[in-house]
Amino acid sequence: MSDKAPWITYRPELKVLDCTIRDGGLVNAHQFSDELVSAVYGACVEAGIDYMEIGYKNSKRIFPKDKFGPWRHCDEEDIRRVVGDHDSETAGLKLAAMADAGKSDWRTDLVPASESPLDMIRVAFYAHQVSEAVDMIAHASELGYETSANLMAVSNINDGEIDTVLEAIAPTPAGTMVIVDSFGHLYREQIDLLYNKYAKALEGTGKEIGIHAHNNQQLAFANTIEAIIYGCNRVDATIFGFGRGAGNCHTELLLGFLRNPKFDVRPIIKVIQELILPLRREIEWGPLVPYNITGQMNQHPRAAIEWREGDTPDDFVSFYDKVVADI
Amino acid sequence: MSDKAPWITYRPELKVLDCTIRDGGLVNAHQFSDELVSAVYGACVEAGIDYMEIGYKNSKRIFPKDKFGPWRHCDEEDIRRVVGDHDSETAGLKLAAMADAGKSDWRTDLVPASESPLDMIRVAFYAHQVSEAVDMIAHASELGYETSANLMAVSNINDGEIDTVLEAIAPTPAGTMVIVDSFGHLYREQIDLLYNKYAKALEGTGKEIGIHAHNNQQLAFANTIEAIIYGCNRVDATIFGFGRGAGNCHTELLLGFLRNPKFDVRPIIKVIQELILPLRREIEWGPLVPYNITGQMNQHPRAAIEWREGDTPDDFVSFYDKVVADI
Numbered sequence: 001m002s003d004k005a006p007w008i009t010y011r012p013e014l015k016v017l018d019c020t021i022r023d024g025g026l027v028n029a030h031q032f033s034d035e036l037v038s039a040v041y042g043a044c045v046e047a048g049i050d051y052m053e054i055g056y057k058n059s060k061r062i063f064p065k066d067k068f069g070p071w072r073h074c075d076e077e078d079i080r081r082v083v084g085d086h087d088s089e090t091a092g093l094k095l096a097a098m099a100d101a102g103k104s105d106w107r108t109d110l111v112p113a114s115e116s117p118l119d120m121i122r123v124a125f126y127a128h129q130v131s132e133a134v135d136m137i138a139h140a141s142e143l144g145y146e147t148s149a150n151l152m153a154v155s156n157i158n159d160g161e162i163d164t165v166l167e168a169i170a171p172t173p174a175g176t177m178v179i180v181d182s183f184g185h186l187y188r189e190q191i192d193l194l195y196n197k198y199a200k201a202l203e204g205t206g207k208e209i210g211i212h213a214h215n216n217q218q219l220a221f222a223n224t225i226e227a228i229i230y231g232c233n234r235v236d237a238t239i240f241g242f243g244r245g246a247g248n249c250h251t252e253l254l255l256g257f258l259r260n261p262k263f264d265v266r267p268i269i270k271v272i273q274e275l276i277l278p279l280r281r282e283i284e285w286g287p288l289v290p291y292n293i294t295g296q297m298n299q300h301p302r303a304a305i306e307w308r309e310g311d312t313p314d315d316f317v318s319f320y321d322k323v324v325a326d327i
Numbered sequence: 328m329s330d331k332a333p334w335i336t337y338r339p340e341l342k343v344l345d346c347t348i349r350d351g352g353l354v355n356a357h358q359f360s361d362e363l364v365s366a367v368y369g370a371c372v373e374a375g376i377d378y379m380e381i382g383y384k385n386s387k388r389i390f391p392k393d394k395f396g397p398w399r400h401c402d403e404e405d406i407r408r409v410v411g412d413h414d415s416e417t418a419g420l421k422l423a424a425m426a427d428a429g430k431s432d433w434r435t436d437l438v439p440a441s442e443s444p445l446d447m448i449r450v451a452f453y454a455h456q457v458s459e460a461v462d463m464i465a466h467a468s469e470l471g472y473e474t475s476a477n478l479m480a481v482s483n484i485n486d487g488e489i490d491t492v493l494e495a496i497a498p499t500p501a502g503t504m505v506i507v508d509s510f511g512h513l514y515r516e517q518i519d520l521l522y523n524k525y526a527k528a529l530e531g532t533g534k535e536i537g538i539h540a541h542n543n544q545q546l547a548f549a550n551t552i553e554a555i556i557y558g559c560n561r562v563d564a565t566i567f568g569f570g571r572g573a574g575n576c577h578t579e580l581l582l583g584f585l586r587n588p589k590f591d592v593r594p595i596i597k598v599i600q601e602l603i604l605p606l607r608r609e610i611e612w613g614p615l616v617p618y619n620i621t622g623q624m625n626q627h628p629r630a631a632i633e634w635r636e637g638d639t640p641d642d643f644v645s646f647y648d649k650v651v652a653d654i
Contacts, residue, residue: 006516007514007516007517187334187552187584188515188549188552188553188556189333189334189556190334215545217548217580217583217584218542218545218547218548218549218577218580219548219549220545221544221545221546221549222515222545222546222548222549222550222552223549225514225515225549226515229515229516240616250545250619252616252619253544253545253619256544256619256620256623257514257544257623265647266644266647266648269616269620269643269644269647270643270644272616272643273616273641273642273643273644277641289567289579289596289599289600292577292579292580292583293583293596296583296584314600314604315600316596316597316599316600317593317596317597317600320592320593320596321593
């Protein structure tokens with residue numbers, strides 16, 4: 001990469017993960033049609049995207065099948081139904097699923113990687129769940145999966161807690177550790193500090209650092225660029241920013257920024273036009289004022305989501321007053 | 328400002344300019360009701376905003392009064408009608424108007440500052456108009472106005488041209504020189520390079536550097552933060568990002584980021600809810616896909632604006648194909 005105008009060259013080792021279905025599914029209990037999931041898969045393959053996260057490997061006890069769609073559980077037969085005879089090598093794309101600590105029956109639900117279309121298990125956890133996360137990573141790794149450690153809500157814990165998590169994750173076989181800004185709270189300089197902290201703690205382990213940004217303050221794409229500038233080589237995005245509340249870093253903005261000629265933004269624009277824009281007319285997401293407010297206040301967007309679903313969604317002032325009164 | 332966590336402290340010399348009416352008026356030929364302009368003024372005063380740019384001081388020959396609202400010309404009597412007996416000192420807010428090189432009868436239309444509610448004239452110009460801009464700055468300055476030099480479309484000219492403009496502006500009485508990303512094209516590292524270039528060229532002149540960002544790639548707020556981190560002390564924004572095409576850096580996001588306790592975001596949220604959100608239902612703006620595309624390609628958003636006003640506004644793929652074919 002050139003030092004003079006780095007934005008017109010690229011790092012071949014930088015890989016993009018599209019989590020449209022996994023993260024977007026939190027909006028609609030993962031009740032997507034097979035057609036939509038299949039179209040997103042096709043667009044990701046055509047666009048040169050490296051990983052598609054197709055859903056969660058979460059518990060059917062906690063998320064029963066009559067209330068949650070198949071992408072909350074990612075049974076192998078469901079995946080095969082939409083990706084056909086997917087082969088990672090041929091497709092140039094690996095399939096990933098996320099398993100949440102505390103919400104996944106990972107001991108029983110994970111099959112050996114050789115029997116699954118999935119290549120990767122991403123383990124999502126809060127700081128206090130790190131011990132289970134370490135076990136999950138070890139188990140998935142033994143089954144032959146690539147793994148990653150996604151410490152959520154990093155803006156909401158202190159430096160000592162982050163350090164302790166990093167110490168616990170460093171010796172695991174996880175190939176990636178992801179900086180996850182669940183609340184969409186972080187600004188540029190905070191991304192820098194976190195990247196440096198993660199990089200220092202994981203030095204010599206061969207782990208890559210990832211970024212997963214939310215758009216509460218319209219900073220998801222910018223923070224993703226920032227993490228890339230610092231050295232993140234694993235980058236999450238969703239098509240048209242689809243995701244709960246304010247949504248995510250937009251895949252189409254990211255691909256427009258990346259200069260590796262293997263990426264092609266056109267198939268993503270096509271699927272936006274044909275499927276995601278119509279979905280946006282039914283389901284709301286994006287950096288609206290209530291999400292700006294919770295992001296700025298470093299709060300979970302839950303209250304903002306409820307406000308938008310309530311009787312006075314556009315009464316931004318009352319929401320602001322409520323949030324300020326509650327802190 | 329602390330080095331350790333600079334985002335929780337502030338620089339008292341950083342000043343915010345709200346250009347909602349001036350820049351937003353490009354969408355509707357500045358046909359705002361007096362009530363709206365007055366409400367925006369009131370919100371800016373209450374919010375602690377330092378400057379409100381209330382419109383253009385542009386030519387009535389080029390923008391006739393039967394087609395353009397009063398905020399394209401900013402006659403003193405029109406301004407007084409909406410701001411009453413405004414006094415900058417008491418209000419804690421100065422009024423500004425922009426004059427475009429080539430589109431302003433500045434020799435005849437500017438009255439002495441002592442006879443105007445305006446405190447500041449911002450001179451907007453393209454690189455090739457720098458000689459007129461220098462004359463405009465000198466003239467406005469002699470009349471008693473604060474002045475600024477706003478070189479537009481800086482992503483579209485080469486380094487030699489920028490250097491030549493900076494050399495011409497350096498000896499003028501302009502108090503500020505603004506980095507203007509008219510096409511919403513710039514990424515973080517380009518902002519850094521431009522800031523450093525401007526700062527070096529203007530060193531010792533006492534000039535402040537400003538930032539005026541557009542949101543074509545959802546980077547307006549992020550680039551504004553970046554410019555602030557580097558040292559920009561003059562920062563432009565519009566309420567709810569109101570502006571032509573993709574719009575601008577959002578005033579409410581900016582105030583939520585700034586830590587000077589004189590700023591209060593609540594009046595801005597209130598005017599969004601009461602007046603700007605209803606306006607958004609009539610007039611479209613924001614970082615939609617066609618604006619992403621022109622921003623990425625470093626093009627004027629004109630083609631994207633026309634596309635959104637045409638027969639197939641949601642046919643993003645055809646727009647993409649057209650733009651790619653045209654370059």
